[in-house]
Amino acid sequence: MFRNPVIWADYPDLDVIRVEDTYYMVSTTMHMMPGCVILRSYDLIQWEVAVHVFDVLDHTPAQRLEDGQHIYGKGMWAASLRYHNGTFYVMFAANDTRRTYLYTSVNIAGPWEKHYIEGFYHDGSLLFDDDDRVYMIYGNAEIHLTELKEDLSGPKPGGLHRIIVQEQQPYHLGYEGAHMYKIDGRYYAFFIHISHAAGRRTQACFAADSLEGDFEGGDVFNDDMGYFNSGVAQGGIVDTPDGTWLAMLFQDHGAVGRIPVLVPLIFENGFPVFAKQAPAMIELPSTRPNYAYRPLVGSDSFHYTPDEQGEVRLMEWWQWNHTPDDTMWSVTDKPGTYRIRSGRISPNLTFAVNTLTQRTIGPACEAVVTLDGSGLNDGDYAGLCLLIGTYGFIALTKESGQIYLVMIARETEDSSLFGSLIDQEPGTEFARIPVYDETITLKAAADFTNNIDICQFYYKSRQNDEVWKPLGITHQMFYKLDHFMGCRFGLFLYSTRETGGTADFSNFQYHQIDFPNAGP
Incomplete structure (x- = not known):
């Protein structure tokens, strides 16, 4: 059953x-x-x-x-x-x-x-x-x-x-x-x-x-x-x-x-x-009882081999948010790494080009990724998000040459289905800490049990890699007609001041979390 x-x-x-x-x-x-x-x-x-x-x-x-x-x-x-x-x-x-x-x-x-x-x-x-x-x-x-x-x-x-x-x-x-x-x-x-x-x-x-x-x-x-x-x-x-x-x-x-x-x-x-x-x-009979199904979501080591035409086909669970700019991303420049290059100025996450997404799955799920932010410019943001109109994310950013880890979320006082958000609204920064290691591991966790619809963000550094540390608030997400889509994990980079920065993501891990009696 x-x-x-x-x-x-x-x-x-x-x-x-x-x-x-x-x-x-x-x-x-x-x-x-x-x-x-x-x-x-x-x-x-x-x-x-x-x-x-x-x-x-x-x-x-x-x-x-x-x-x-x-x-x-x-x-x-x-x-x-x-x-x-x-x-x-x-x-x-x-x-x-x-x-x-x-x-x-x-x-x-x-x-x-x-x-x-x-x-x-x-x-x-x-x-x-x-x-x-x-x-x-x-x-x-x-x-x-x-x-x-x-x-x-x-x-x-x-x-x-x-x-x-x-x-x-x-x-x-x-x-x-x-x-x-x-x-x-x-x-x-x-x-x-x-x-x-x-x-x-x-x-x-x-x-x-x-x-x-x-x-x-x-x-x-x-x-x-x-x-x-x-x-x-x-x-x-x-x-x-x-x-x-x-x-x-x-x-x-x-x-x-x-x-x-x-x-x-x-x-x-x-x-x-x-x-x-x-x-x-x-329960229904299967026409091929021993068939092994490929998962609808999954982890990725970002090791890819180009085909005869030199093209790379990403795992079928990945989708880009909007049309990608194929000149600004690669999984072959540095094997084992998804690299995004910044090619334009963007006001916030919703306009970030080459954001690579996967569906979230209930009742709860987590995504973990390692981020190398050594290629960031001042005003760049690169990290791991829950992409929805009321998004939340954890990201590295650079200011006056110093790298910081931030947690940002876009909130709304209107929880109705027809409530909307201003396209250019960047969200609220709820946490900022300086970091001195340009490579850091990030985690985003989402809980959908009984429409609780919350997300939380964590990090750990290579110096203390046994302990996840929370950053920022527990953020409430709302499904609205502004995006008209369920929230998704996403890997992103966007620039607010100058183009040319890069972000390298590696070892993406997807974890589905089940609870007894959690529903569907």
Whole structure:
């Protein structure tokens, strides 16, 4: 038996398919590069990274953190994953470019070919019908059905276009997060929404016998698993080889992000009937019982060998915060070291280029890294962070030639989901001590048990390497729509006065910490 939610980490806006004995699941990655992660599983419970669909998206100034621009809370959202006639399709809209993207590949590992679909379609879902006509549904509160051209490049002239569902009751969030299916000759459209009556996220479904007919339905699942009135909703459904149906939805879990939950369902009289509650424990047969999954997060010694083209592919659990500047980082200049060079002036951590991140995992986790700050210039900051709008970090900095260790955090008095922070706000320095060894080991610890959402920072020097010393405050993190993403460990360097500094990171260690009865 496995805990449910099945992954206590930030994998929102899920779509899931099965191709023969293999399940694939896509998730939103917004401003992270490489982006549009697809996971692979043989039992719907244990997962590993299959591929990131793109390395970078469009190289816009905002995607590169240039000129005070960024794509926090934007980027790629809510992809639709489909497999049809031997080809994988991934469709999503990017909320910074206001474009709709279509990536295709005959192999899940790629290469993936990039296309555009004319128009911008919020939370779209693809449907390949039995007659090879192609449709998508999309929208918020008012759900549109649009037939696409045969090559999926845009709406089909004279093709079917209609509104199939409209929100009829008072709501906080209208129907969105569309997923469209044809099962046993009947059409099904699934959505998330938050009605005033429910007061939390719920899953809805509408069904029709034809695409021209009336779609009828309503809420089909309303459960928070006893967790802070946080409704489980939005995602795809999939069948197992033996005909069992399950929905892969997600649940908001505070600062760690939105995490995947499996919910059984059956079809009765042509309509889905979900389990009354999401099970706290779940077990499903594996199509490959002895398969060993690669971890979704992990440690890194930073020993890499370039390929025949001289390129280096980092471990699949790493993602850059925004598009990296490949001229300003290396893991081969000094083997065993991730080196960042400073190439521009930045006001704070959120504009630091080449910040290398990994997801945090609940109920608690720690990251440890050794930092050589001998290459820092005055005004540089380099260290280990928990990256979120309300971030915290421990870092080396230099002032008048003296190196200091500091702990900085960005706080807010507004803990609401819609509260925002000023982009240029640098955060508050809560601790500063002089250090006389330019190499130091740092630790960041995060605790997400019952939405406590706190982080703490520690250090130890080579002279006293048996004892961790805390630095600064215990910092409260809040999940907000400013970043719209769960917090992440990050290795960073940014300059506030002059460019050209360097920071060398080595021996990165990731530790997951479990507590008895801690939840998922």
